[in-house]
Amino acid sequence: MPFARLANATTPTCHIGLGLAAVGRPGYINLGRDQDLPAERTVDALRERTHELLDAAYAQGVRYFDAARSYGRSEEFLADWLNTRPGLDDIVVGSKWGYTYTADWSTDAETHEVKDHTLATYERQRAESDALLGDRLDLYQIHSVTPDSPALTDKELHAKLAEAAARGLTIGFSTSGPAQADAIRAALAVTVDGEPLFRTVQSTYNALETSAAPALAEAHDAGLTVIVKEGMANGRLAGPHAPGVLKEIAEETGLGCDAVALAVILRQPWAGVVLSGAATTTQLASNLHAAVVDLDDDQLTRLATLVEEPHVYWERRGQLPWH
Template sequence: MPFARLATATTPTCHIGLGLAAVGRPGYINLGRDEDLGDNRSVEALRTRTHELLDAAYFQGVRYFDAARSYGRSEEFLADWLNARPDIDDVVIGSKWGYTYTAAWTTDAEKHEVKDHGVGTYDRQRRETAELLGDRLDLYQIHSVTPDSPALTDKELHARLAEAAADGISIGFSTSGPAQADAIRAALEVTVDGEPLFRTVQSTYNVLETSAAPALAEAHDAGLTVIVKEGMANGRLADPYAPDALKAVAAETSLGCDAVALALVLRQPWAGVVLSGAATTSQLASNLHAAVVDLDEGQLARLAELAEEPRAYWEKRGSLPWH
């Protein structure tokens, strides 16, 4: 398992990863992104921004980087960074397939990405990823599995994924939607030749959306590495959008709402890697303070009261504008 590399790392931030969803394409749904990125969202501007983030993350101890075929040019930007730094050999690189980016580098496309978990899409996107990341790819994940996803039952696809695993790539999946727990449990039952297919799971978990926690604990107990995405709830847990209770706890710690929100995730015993989705180096630096936040039982209880009903949370997320 490539994530075993993180088990021996000694930096406080080694279990924080950097996700590139917010900087690999001009449009995304994070709140405050207009201010974060400004007007210049050219390919070269976002390439430069991504490289600056990767540099800052690496030199502050981050060792996992997460991209996807649907994150615009995120794989390309990541590959450029890796190729320019051949001496860096202690990072874990993950990407995802299953969505195709369709926005043509705009922020107002009718559809920004199209989902398809079929074998044909896997074959095409696996080639595309290989052309960019080559043997630097450690982890390939099915993007946003839901309980009704054909990826859970397609034996031909499972055989393809097992072939990639035999070549040394860890196979994982990510989840989305109010039924994340059902998707996780269904994926844990997928086997090839009697052996579990998946070695990692990447799910949404944050102060507002906690429903996947029991299933993620089960996945951890089954030997999967758990990666947590959207710990900031697409900006809803950052200043100035954060709930008052989170702002109050943050004031008590003298750190940002983002650091407190991510610290809550880091302290979960099943959480292997928690992703920062920072779009600026200052956001990243603030996110990384999560590694040193110490929350007491009273603060944890106050934050627990912020959890929303899953369907309401995902309806809110689905209403966020691409900008």
């Protein structure tokens, strides 16, 4: 398993990772960015913010860091940080290919990223990731696979990915959209020379969107490490925007809405790593409290009332503005 080092860690936060989607580029769909980020979102300002978060995360026991080619300069920021800390050999680094960042460091670009799961894009972005992260890259994931993705049927691409795996790179995939479960099951069936190609899956799961759970359990049983993204539903479960039920339970626990929301995910037996998408060190510290949240059956039953139909959830997510 690629996350064996995390499983062997002694810190209680070893199953919480840090995703860099919110700080690798000036524009994203998370709520509350006007308050979370510097007024001037220059490259240097977000590089500094990313490094602050990485320092704080590592100091508090986080060992998995997640980037992507489409997260602006997230790989660059992460690589800069790693290069100045060569002794940190217990870190696991993941990135993703399949989307190209096209906003040119603008928050009001007409198009922020373009999806393409072809072999040509893989080879181009693999070279780009390698130039920045080199042998520090442990996990490379196909970004946002859906059931109709050509990445699930392209045998030439599969062969190239298998070659990378044979050289020591762990190959995984992430999913998005209302048909995540179908995409996961289709990916589980992909083999090269009779062997499963993918060793990890990264999917959206949170108190509002739980539809992928059965398929993620199947993936876990098949030996894949499950990474959970968007546990805060792009800010919809954070304090200022959280539903009333979540606010009530947070008050009962004495911790933040975010810690409760992430604790729900940590309870799932198939969840290997749960990503924090924090944009500030204060948010990160609050997120990490999820490891000590103890929810009783009544609280879990009340939280279950928040679940939305997948198409409703993803339609609302698609309406969130880039800002």
